[in-house]
Amino acid sequence: MTDTPPIVAFDKVSKTYDEKSWIVDNLSLDIRAGEFLTLLGPSGSGKTTTLMMLAGFETPDHGRILMDGRDIVPLAPHKRDMGVVFQSYALFPHMSVDENIEFPLVARGVAAGERRRRVAEALDLVQLGALGGRRPGQLSGGQQQRIALARALVYRPRLVLMDEPLGALDKALRLHMQTEIKQLHQQLGLTFVYVTHDQDEALTMSDRIAIFHQGKIAQLGGPEELYNRPRDVFVAGFLGQTNLLTGRYDGVDDQCSVIRLADGTALRAQRPEEGAFTLGQTVNAAIRPERIRLAPAGAAGPAADGAVLAGPVTSCVFHGDHLTLHVDILGRDVVAKINPGETGALPVPGEIVRLLLPSRVTLALA
Numbered sequence: 001m002t003d004t005p006p007i008v009a010f011d012k013v014s015k016t017y018d019e020k021s022w023i024v025d026n027l028s029l030d031i032r033a034g035e036f037l038t039l040l041g042p043s044g045s046g047k048t049t050t051l052m053m054l055a056g057f058e059t060p061d062h063g064r065i066l067m068d069g070r071d072i073v074p075l076a077p078h079k080r081d082m083g084v085v086f087q088s089y090a091l092f093p094h095m096s097v098d099e100n101i102e103f104p105l106v107a108r109g110v111a112a113g114e115r116r117r118r119v120a121e122a123l124d125l126v127q128l129g130a131l132g133g134r135r136p137g138q139l140s141g142g143q144q145q146r147i148a149l150a151r152a153l154v155y156r157p158r159l160v161l162m163d164e165p166l167g168a169l170d171k172a173l174r175l176h177m178q179t180e181i182k183q184l185h186q187q188l189g190l191t192f193v194y195v196t197h198d199q200d201e202a203l204t205m206s207d208r209i210a211i212f213h214q215g216k217i218a219q220l221g222g223p224e225e226l227y228n229r230p231r232d233v234f235v236a237g238f239l240g241q242t243n244l245l246t247g248r249y250d251g252v253d254d255q256c257s258v259i260r261l262a263d264g265t266a267l268r269a270q271r272p273e274e275g276a277f278t279l280g281q282t283v284n285a286a287i288r289p290e291r292i293r294l295a296p297a298g299a300a301g302p303a304a305d306g307a308v309l310a311g312p313v314t315s316c317v318f319h320g321d322h323l324t325l326h327v328d329i330l331g332r333d334v335v336a337k338i339n340p341g342e343t344g345a346l347p348v349p350g351e352i353v354r355l356l357l358p359s360r361v362t363l364a365l366a
């Protein structure tokens with residue numbers, strides 16, 4: 001898939017609303033045909049603005065947006081071959097469900113018979129075949145959102161753009177709709193660009209995730225790559241929970257980078273690109289809570305294991321399938337997700353525990 005030309009390419013796109021700050025800052029991004037790409041980032045990081053420029057409702061101040069190699073910036077939204085779903089459903093309240101879905105087809109001059117056939121097909125796609133005669137006000141939030149989805153898909157656009165489409169739904173319905181949207185994506189083979197600030201949603205649904213931070217992409221990659229190899233502290237902290245231990249870069253040993261903590265403990269990380277860090281530079285070791293275990297009593301573990309760090313427990317919460325343990329390590333609050341089977345009695349606050357770190361940590365910029 002990497003070799004196919006992108007369906008859309010943002011080429012150094014910038015946008016300001018006030019002539020003072022860049023809301024989208026020199027953004028370059030390739031969208032691959034058929035992929036499920038998620039824009040993920042904190043509130044105000046420029047996700048919606050990026051999607052709006054792609055849909056044609058906002059205009060970049062600099063740069064080009066290429067679709068099949070052609071700049072679409074001058075093109076009106078309805079000429080861009082994109083279906084759009086936003087958080088607020090924006091269904092027409094005075095029209096029936098059928099009429100709502102039919103609307104884009106009428107606007108495109110599709111003949112009546114063909115329109116009826118396609119509306120029925122789109123309703124089936126979102127499994128609401130029986131509700132075509134109702135008005136939006138007579139539907140639940142999840143049903144309305146599915147109608148909005150049907151309306152975006154009915155003219156079979158090449159790109160489907162969704163901005164927090166599930167934000168207004170309760171958790172159970174959101175999980176259900178996530179599965180449905182993902183299935184639709186697989187079934188239809190269309191390209192989806194999906195905006196969310198829910199990291200779980202991004203991890204479970206996406207082929208690739210672009211992490212937005214202050215109008216720029218902090219990192220772009222597959223869920224597994226971003227989760228396990230975050231480039232910097234922002235990405236590590238934004239995608240899942242992570243512990244950061246600050247230390248100094250202590251060079252390369254046996255194909256690994258060494259991070260030296262304040263107490264002299266050496267942590268090992270995958271070797272970075274040549275020259276990425278300088279000796280003595282302040283860096284962070286990023287460690288996921290679920291990769292920390294309780295060290296077996298007695299001597300340090302076998303050489304292949306990671307470092308052992310001891311500290312007092314500040315809290316211990318039982319969640320059924322795991323324990324969340326907070327431990328003060330070198331003045332940092334370190335969180336560990338522990339399998340209850342690993343420990344007999346639950347650790348109590350004040351008790352000194354020994355944490356076994358993974359043999360490889362992630363080296364991240366401070």
Ligand SMILES: Nc1ncnc2c1ncn2[C@@H]1O[C@H](COP(=O)(O)OP(=O)(O)OP(=O)(O)O)[C@@H](O)[C@H]1O
Pocket residue numbers: 017023041042043044045046047048049050197
């Ligand atoms: N029409 C506008 N006029 C002026 N400022 C705007 C406009 N739209 C967005 N902004 C500002 O641009 C910044 C980025 O907004 P944007 O909506 O792109 O963020 P977002 O990443 O989608 O955030 P959220 O997760 O909260 O939806 C914000 O600071 C916002 O206040």
Ligand SMILES: [Mg+2]
Pocket residue numbers: 047048049
């Ligand atoms: Mg937004």
